Amino acid sequence: MRIVLSYPNFQFILYSYIVVTSAFNKAPSYIQALMTVTLTINNLTRELDLDPGTRLIFVLRDEFALNGAKLGCGLEQCGACVVLVDGQPTYSCTKPIGELAGKHIETVEGLVDDDGHLHAIQDAFLELNAAQCGYCTAGLIMRVKALLSDNPKPSRAEICAALDGHLCRCGAHPRIIDAVASAAAKLRVRER
Amino acid sequence: MPANIERTPRLDRWIRVEENGTIIVSTGKVEIGQGIKTALAMIAAEELDVSVQRIRVQTADTEITPNEFVTAGSMSIEDSGSAVRVASATARQILLELAAEKLDADVSSLTVEDGFVTSTESNEQTDYWSLHSGNLFEVDINEVPSLKDPHTYHTVGTKTTRTDLVAKVRGDVAFVQDLRLPHMWHGRLIKPPTANSTLVECPDVIDLPGVEIVRDGSFVGVVAQREELAVTAAQRLAARVKWQSEPLTPAMLGIPAYLRTHVSKSLPVVNGMPLDEPVAEHVRPIDAVQTLDASYYRPFQMHASIGPSVACAQFVNGKLTVHSHSQGVELLKRALADVLDLSLDRVRVIHAEGAGCYGHNGADDVGLDAALLAIAIQPRPVMVKWTRADEHGFEPYTPAAVIDMQASLDGDGRIIDWCHDTFSFSHNGRPRPSPGHTNLQTAWWRGKPITPVPRQPAMMAEVGIHRNLEPIYTLPHKRLVKHFVAHSPLRTSSLRSLGAFANVFAIESFMDELAHAADTNPLEFRLAHLEDDRAREVLDLLHRRAPVLSPDDNAGRGIAMARYKNRQTYCAVMVDVHVDYDGQVRLDHAVISADAGLVIDPDGLVNQLEGGFIQAASWALKEQVTWDHEGVTSRDWESYPILTFSEVPTIETYLVDRRVDKAMGAGEASTGPTPAAIANAIFAAVGVRVRELPFTPERVKHAAG
Ligand code: FES
Ligand code: FES
Numbered sequence: 001m002r003i004v005l006s007y008p009n010f011q012f013i014l015y016s017y018i019v020v021t022s023a024f025n026k027a028p029s030y031i032q033a034l035m036t037v038t039l040t041i042n043n044l045t046r047e048l049d050l051d052p053g054t055r056l057i058f059v060l061r062d063e064f065a066l067n068g069a070k071l072g073c074g075l076e077q078c079g080a081c082v083v084l085v086d087g088q089p090t091y092s093c094t095k096p097i098g099e100l101a102g103k104h105i106e107t108v109e110g111l112v113d114d115d116g117h118l119h120a121i122q123d124a125f126l127e128l129n130a131a132q133c134g135y136c137t138a139g140l141i142m143r144v145k146a147l148l149s150d151n152p153k154p155s156r157a158e159i160c161a162a163l164d165g166h167l168c169r170c171g172a173h174p175r176i177i178d179a180v181a182s183a184a185a186k187l188r189v190r191e192r
Numbered sequence: 193m194p195a196n197i198e199r200t201p202r203l204d205r206w207i208r209v210e211e212n213g214t215i216i217v218s219t220g221k222v223e224i225g226q227g228i229k230t231a232l233a234m235i236a237a238e239e240l241d242v243s244v245q246r247i248r249v250q251t252a253d254t255e256i257t258p259n260e261f262v263t264a265g266s267m268s269i270e271d272s273g274s275a276v277r278v279a280s281a282t283a284r285q286i287l288l289e290l291a292a293e294k295l296d297a298d299v300s301s302l303t304v305e306d307g308f309v310t311s312t313e314s315n316e317q318t319d320y321w322s323l324h325s326g327n328l329f330e331v332d333i334n335e336v337p338s339l340k341d342p343h344t345y346h347t348v349g350t351k352t353t354r355t356d357l358v359a360k361v362r363g364d365v366a367f368v369q370d371l372r373l374p375h376m377w378h379g380r381l382i383k384p385p386t387a388n389s390t391l392v393e394c395p396d397v398i399d400l401p402g403v404e405i406v407r408d409g410s411f412v413g414v415v416a417q418r419e420e421l422a423v424t425a426a427q428r429l430a431a432r433v434k435w436q437s438e439p440l441t442p443a444m445l446g447i448p449a450y451l452r453t454h455v456s457k458s459l460p461v462v463n464g465m466p467l468d469e470p471v472a473e474h475v476r477p478i479d480a481v482q483t484l485d486a487s488y489y490r491p492f493q494m495h496a497s498i499g500p501s502v503a504c505a506q507f508v509n510g511k512l513t514v515h516s517h518s519q520g521v522e523l524l525k526r527a528l529a530d531v532l533d534l535s536l537d538r539v540r541v542i543h544a545e546g547a548g549c550y551g552h553n554g555a556d557d558v559g560l561d562a563a564l565l566a567i568a569i570q571p572r573p574v575m576v577k578w579t580r581a582d583e584h585g586f587e588p589y590t591p592a593a594v595i596d597m598q599a600s601l602d603g604d605g606r607i608i609d610w611c612h613d614t615f616s617f618s619h620n621g622r623p624r625p626s627p628g629h630t631n632l633q634t635a636w637w638r639g640k641p642i643t644p645v646p647r648q649p650a651m652m653a654e655v656g657i658h659r660n661l662e663p664i665y666t667l668p669h670k671r672l673v674k675h676f677v678a679h680s681p682l683r684t685s686s687l688r689s690l691g692a693f694a695n696v697f698a699i700e701s702f703m704d705e706l707a708h709a710a711d712t713n714p715l716e717f718r719l720a721h722l723e724d725d726r727a728r729e730v731l732d733l734l735h736r737r738a739p740v741l742s743p744d745d746n747a748g749r750g751i752a753m754a755r756y757k758n759r760q761t762y763c764a765v766m767v768d769v770h771v772d773y774d775g776q777v778r779l780d781h782a783v784i785s786a787d788a789g790l791v792i793d794p795d796g797l798v799n800q801l802e803g804g805f806i807q808a809a810s811w812a813l814k815e816q817v818t819w820d821h822e823g824v825t826s827r828d829w830e831s832y833p834i835l836t837f838s839e840v841p842t843i844e845t846y847l848v849d850r851r852v853d854k855a856m857g858a859g860e861a862s863t864g865p866t867p868a869a870i871a872n873a874i875f876a877a878v879g880v881r882v883r884e885l886p887f888t889p890e891r892v893k894h895a896a897g
Contacts, residue, residue, distance in 0.1 A: 051420075058420040067370045068363035072498050072547075073580040074423075077829040080498055109363040122361040126353055129795055132803055133225030133548030134360030135499045141361065156842075163837040167829060169498045170225050170548040171806030173840040175799065 037097050041066070042110030052098025056090075057081050059097055060107060068108035068138040069093075072167075079166030082139035083107045089146045089165075108138040111145070120190065121145055124183035125176075132170030140166050144180050152188055154180070196220070196275040197333050200258035203286075204329035206279035207236070213307065213321045215242060217276055218250045220260025221268045222519060223356060225548035226859050227796035228268045230354045232276050234793055238347040239280035239340055241304035242320070244355070252521045252543040262520035262622065264551075264686060266760055266857025269792060273855060281337040283329060290323045342790060342851045349849070351795045356545070368517050368544040371504050371575065378419040379565040379576035380426035382412040383586060385823040386437045387633065387683060393434035400425050406568040409639035410435075413565050415574055426579075439821035440681040447681075448489055451594045451615040454677050457649050461672040464653045464662045464758055471673050477609045480600035482709055486702055488595040489884040490694040491816035492682055494826075495590075496834060499547030500583035501554030505562035506573035511538045512563055517546025518555040520622055527556065527623035528563055531635045531642060550688035550807065550859070553587040554578050556623045560632040581827040586633065588685035589817050591617035593657070595698035605710030607721060610667045614695060615675040618647040619656040621685025633683065644683075649676035654757040660692035660864055663699050664755050665721040682817065682824070688807065689860040692756065696864025697812075697871070700752035701883065704872040714751060714872065726787050727755060727762050729848060733785040734764040737846050742780065746771050750872025752865035761788040761861035762848075765805065767841070767869040771877045775889035775896070777813060777870070779841035784862055786845070789853040798845045801862045805843065808866035810835035814886050 035052045038045060041064055048063060060066045060083065072080030074093045081093040084106040111119035121144050124130070131137045140163065147154060147162040154162065159180045168176065200206070208216040217236045223229045233247040250257060260272055288309065292299045295318060297311035304310075307320040342348075359366040384391070391410040398405060403416045403425040414429060416422040442450040459466035476483060504515040512534060518524045521541040529539045546555060562576040578586070593616035600609040623631045629645040630636075636644060650656035658674040707717035715735055722728055731753055741749050748771070753764035766783040784801050791797055814833050818826045826832035871882050880896040 054420050058418070058423075061369075062419050065372060066363060067365060067367070070367075070369065070499060070547075071577065072500075073829060075580060075828055077580075078498055107363060108361070112362055118361065125361050126357055129227075129354045129357065129799060131225070131354070131357055131360060132227070132799060133498075133545065134357060134366065135497075135547035137357075137360050138363055157838075160837040160840075166837070167498055167834060168837075169496060169807070169834065170550075171803030171810075171835075171840075172799065173806060173835075173837055174802055174843050177837065177840075 035098070038101055039097065039105065040103070041105045042107060050097060053096045056083070056092040056095040056097055056100065056105070060092060066107050066109050070135055070138060072135070079139045079143065080136055082142050082166070084142050084146060087146060087149065089143050106142070108141050111141070120186040121148070121183040124179040124186060128175045128179045128182060130172060130175040130179035132172050136166060136168045140176060144183060147180070148184050148187055153184055193336055194271070194274040194278055196258060196260050196271050197278050201332040201334065203279060203282055203331050203333055205258050206276065207283045207329060209320050209324035211321055213246060214248055215240065215246050215320070216248050216250055218257045219272045219276065220252050220258045220522070221263045221272045222251045222521070222543045223545050224263060224519060224550065226268070226800060227354055227793060228263070228272070229356055230352060231269060231793045231796055232272060233355055234347050234352060235273050235277050236280040238345055239277055240284050240307070242307040244347060244352055246307060249355070254521050254525045254541045259522050261522060264519055266756065266859040266861070269855050269857050273792065277339065278333060278336055281339050282333050285337045286328065287320050287323050291318050294318055294323065348792050349794060352793065354796070366545060367499070368502050368504060368515050368546050369499065371515055371544065373504065373506065373573040375572050376504070377415045377417055377569060377572050377574045378422040379413050379415045379562065379574045380422045381561055381576070381578065381582060382414070382426055382430045382433055383582050384410060384435050384437065384637070386440055387586070387636070389435040389437035391433060392436050395429065395432050398425055398429055400428070404569065405429065406565055408564060409641060410637040411564065411634050413561060413576070415565050415569055437823070440819055440823065442681055444819055447592050448594050451592065451677055454679065455615065455675040456678040457676045459649060459674045459676065461658045461661050461674050464658070466649065466651055466658055466674050468651070472671065474611060474671050477600055477669065479602055480609065481603045483598065483600045484705060484709055485596070485598045486705055486883060488597070488694070488698040488701060490593045490697065491885060492589040492592045492684070493687065493811050493815045494584065494817055494832065495549035495551050495553040495587055495687055496832060497547045497549035497553050497583065500578040500580055501558040501587070502546060502575065502577045503555070503559045503562035504573060504575045505559070505566035507563070507566045507570040511540070512566070513540045513542065514559050514563060515542050515544050516555055516559045517544060518559060519552065520556070523623050524556050524559050526625050527630055527632050528560060530625065531560060531630050531632055532563060551590070552622050552685040554583055557586070557633045560634045564634065584827045584832055585824045588621045588683045590687035591619060591680060591684040593691065593694040595694055597698055597702040599702065599706055601706065601710050605712055607665070607667050607706065609669045610663065611671045612661060612663070612699070613673045613675060614657055614661055614691065615677060616657045616691060616694070617677050617680040617684045619684065619686050619690040620647070620650050621683060647678045649674065654759065655690065657691040659690045659757060660695045660754055662758055664724060664727055664753070664758060665718070666723045667721065682819065688804065689756070689863040692754070692860065692864045693808065693811070693867070696752070696754040697867040697885070700754065700865060700868030701871045704750065704868070704875065705881065718753070724755070727753065730762045730764045730785050730787050733846050733848060734766050734783055737783050737785065737844065738766060739781065739783070741768060742770070744770065746877050747780070748873045748875065748877025750869045750874070750876055752868035752872060754864045756857070756861040756864070760856040761786055761858040763801065763861035763865055765862060765865040765869040767873045769870065769873040769877055771874055771892065775892035777874060777887055777892060779809060779839065779870070782841050782843045784843065784845040785848070786858065786861060787848040787850065788856050788858040788861070789850050790855040791847055791849050792855050794847060797847065797858055800859045801845050802843050804860060804862035805866050806835060806840055808863040809870065812867035812870050812885055812887060814888070816886055
């Protein structure tokens, strides 16, 4: 079907299978290969009927209204979308949900405890104002969580090596590196 | 009286007191990661005597906030900061007069703590929020109220937690991307190979049900109820559309020669101001003992925001609303109204944060993309995101520049003659009003195209190509020329510090070359030509804080300094590098010293100076936009790499705090000195002078011969 919408000084041509107006409020019914996928995100388990090829980031952001995973490149090059899958840092921008059944997905929202207390890593980022725009922050925090559970006392070089899969355009690097060291110290004290 | 108060004198446009004890401060500026919300909250809290936590800063919304134009040029603290200070002091005065009446006391006997007002005579108390009622602030600010003595400040100048960060570390709604309007659709674009391409073939349908294709001339977009589907549709469609393009001219390698040979206008620059006069012929002084020439080059570089540009738009009953991370919502509103033929009252642009970029990136363009898609599927809102390749390929870049320097020294090693010629393209590509033209790129591609705003040389003081073309040094004879080249192969606009980056890179590299020619130490050489005491103090501070330099053979240290726009923050930078045998430059350590006048938010200031250093170091070492006859080829982070965590040096920053001097913008102060300090350090390390950015291993090896 071809619809021509005209509007003051110009014309749009809108090609579509469905008439736009009637699609308003319609339940989504257009995905080809639907499958029921069971996902556990931040300890919450939900069943979803989705194409198993759907990338995790869109499910997190659009189905679960979680903001932590940010779309940066969609190419595994910037780290803005990093979340943990069974504790492993994972680029949610490319991860198909079909591969995630039975696995535990953790986002930055999941770090806040039930009483609303922030995780030591979040606290450290705040205390050191370890950001400028903060677009890279949530992905970094997840990477740091994985780093500190493997290596509770990383050196500066180890911190940098771990964060090299993440880009920050604002140049907040020095304070981010300091925040990781500070979070590590906080966690070691808490563990004692 | 601050100019922005004169423009918007009504007090309640700036400050409102809520019943629950929150104080809302409105600004026409926007948060771009520079921490302006926090700094303005501190200024208001200080004048009002409340805690920073009580303040909520409302940033630009064309229907609510005062019009404070663009958030650019490091002017927010000076423009909005001084306006908020005056508005807050006025509000305080009104509230105190009311309190005096209520408590039956003299205003001078009142003390205020966190908004609670106490009479020292009777000990009776009231507070701002119970005093404030109805139309109390519906008054004009006609005179500057008495302002707090900076020596008594207890909030301004202290460290505080950035007010916007809590949401960002928690994953709460913080960015445009996080808006989820009811029934919102998602849009993606099918961008042409180059800005001059024409669409010749486009399928009418796509084998994905529920996806709409929106076409208007060579503008092609897709909309879908689900984001994933919009992404897939755009990818499939991109593989099937056909374009016809003209090659981008001139070719990449020809840029330096082209800049020198295609000058549209040459303008002498005097006291930071270009003059519409012929350039005087240059005569070399007869007492010159040595004359040095050097040419420097900066390629096209990009903002390269971590989040690609995005906008959310909705068109209901003939009214357009756009949520945008544009740095100039008023300009965008105007441009959208012009392009879409809507009256101004039918367009509203609301700022919401995006990823940091420090300049004019794709934010405004995607605003029009979203508007076009929203009109096509009205009344539904649509969230439109550029892809990484869209952003890298179509954001307006900072222009390439060639800088030719020449100077003569007398027998005492003093500069007696100084020539500086900068050849470059326009930095002025924001969507400003211009009848019959527009800078919103998508409008160039529509069925009824509107052409770009013709580029003209900027003629104000210290802008565009000639920003910081004027050296800070006191020199007996100067010949400064700005050469404006109108036609650029790539679209260009404003990026952090504009021409200052290239000019200061050239000036401060050349000062180092001259110091070596005069057989003087670079610091002494600078001081010998520097009369500005504040500049001398910043250099001295840098020198005093210098750590011990590594004794390694291939290690070296370089310094550089400038005063941004020759009227804002003074900043000096010292960099220690190691240069490997294969030409790889490693930044070991950096020291920054700065004088930004009164320091409002010291931690924020350090963050800005260090962030500016890192962005500039990234431009200096790694970045350049590349293209071939088919279009821009640096379309992702592999082909356009930026500095990584491992490549960032340790940094120490020292501030000169001047309580009684005016606060000056600092967000762009460290960018200019940085590449020069690095180049000078490379020379000190291995005796190789690099004059072409970026200093890649190949360039360093090539310069070594
Ligand atoms: S968005 Fe996933 S790595 Fe960039
Ligand atoms: S803080 Fe802006 S990208 Fe890292």
